[in-house]
Amino acid sequence: MFTKTIPGVCRFCSGGCRALFTVQNGEITDVQGDLCAKAAPGSPGGRPDRVTRPLWRPAGADEWREIGWREAIARLAARLKEARDAGWAADDARTDGIAVFGSAAITNEESYLLAKFARLLGSPYIEHQARV
Secondary structure (H helix, E strand, O other): OOEEEEEEEOOOOOOOOEEEEEEEOOEEEEEEEOOOHHHOOEOOOOOOOOOOOOEEOOOOOOOOEEOOHHHHHHHHHHHHHHHHHHOEEOOOOEEOOOOEEOOOOOOHHHHHHHHHHHHHHOOOOEEOOOOO
16 A cells, blocks of 8 residues: 655635645545644545435425436526526616625635626625634
């Protein structure tokens, strides 16, 4: 088994602290915070039952069913447009039906793109979690 430790950047928050990634046979098996206590021992592998494909549950159904990415994106786009149109304030050229909430785990560049996306949708409601 081939194991090595590779330094990188922690993605837990936007602090950009150094992290140490343990790689075994080409897979990240462990991440340790090198400078910050927030990134204390965590496993990047996650849970074995983690959802990796789009799932959809029809209204009233008890079970989720797997759908394709194209169908998932089409459904999401339709619901997003529905929310945008339902809250549209024509006088202000904006929607009150959509708000965007960022994360302390995104970079400045990602935050910029998130804000641009919100404005593209017509939402003036943009918040973040940088105060964590």
